[in-house]
Amino acid sequence: MAVDVRWATTEEATALAVMLCEVAVHYQQPPLDADRALSAAQKWLGQESPAYPHFALAFVDGEVCGLASVAIAHPGIDLERLLFLKDLFVRENARNAGIGRALIGFLAGHCLREGIGRIDLTTEDWNEGALRFYDGLGAERHGQKIFLRLSGETLKAIATKS
Template identity: 75%
Template sequence: MALEVRWATVDDAEALATLLCTMAAHYRQAPLDHSRAAATARQWLSDESPAYPHFALAFADGEVAGLASVAIAHPGIDLERLMFLKDLFVRDGARNKGVGRVLVRFLAGECLAKGIGRIDLTTEDWNEGALRFYDRLGAERHGQKVFLRLSGDALNRAAGT
C-alpha cells in the first residue's frame, strides 16, 4: 500500500469532510451532514495560516485514510514551541496498516524541521487501542495534568454573557 501524508489545503475539503463524518460515526456522535461538513472544512482550510496548517491528511493508494488535527502553541517554558495533537484518526479499513505511524512520523518531522520541541496529546483512558499505539511509539504518560473543558453554560459565564 502506497502511503502519502501532506498538509490539507482547500482542495482537500471533501476528503477532510469524509473523515470528519466517519470520525463522528466511529465515536458514536450524531451523524454529520457531509455537505455541511465539506462547507465547514472549506472554511477552516481557507482560514488557516499557511505557516501552521492544522490538518495533516494521509492517503492510502490515493484514498483518504486518516487525519491528524494539530495546533502550535508557544509555551513560556524553555522558549520551545509545542505541537498539540488534538485528534489522530484512521478509517476502519486502513487501521493497523501503518497510517497512524506515518501521520505521526510526518508531524515529528515537521517539528524537527521547524524547531518545535515536542508533541503533546491526550486520549481517553478507555481507548486501549490508542494507548497501545502511543506506547509503541514511546510516548510517555504524564499524570501531572488534569484535562478540563469550558463549554456551554460555563463558556458563556467565562465570557461574561
C-alpha cells in the same frame, strides 16, 4: 503500501469532510451532515495560515484514510513551541497498516524542521487501541495534568461576565 501524508489544502476539503464525518461516528457523536462538514472544512482550510497548518491527511492510492488535527502552541519548554495533537484518526478499514505511524512520523518531521520541541496529546482512558499505539511509539504518560473543559452554558456565562 505507500502512504502519502501532507498538510490539507483547500483542494482536500472534501477529503477532510469525509474524515470529519467518520470521526464523529467513531466517537459515538450524532452523525454529521455531509454538506455541513464540507462547508466547515472549506472554511477552516481557507483560513489556515501556511505557517501553521492544522490538518494533515494520509492517502493510500489516492483515497483518504487518516487524519491528524493539530495546533501549535507558544511557548513550550525552553521557549520552544509545541505541537498539540487534538485528533489522530485512521479509517477502520485502514487500521494496523502503518497509517497512524506515517501521520505521527510526518508530524515529528515537521516539528524537527520547524524547531518545535515536542508533541503533546491526550486520549480517552477507555481507548485501549490508542493507548497501545502510543505506548508502542514510546510515548511517555504524564499524570501531572488534569484535563478540563469549558463549554456550553458555562462558556456563555463566563463570556457574559467579562
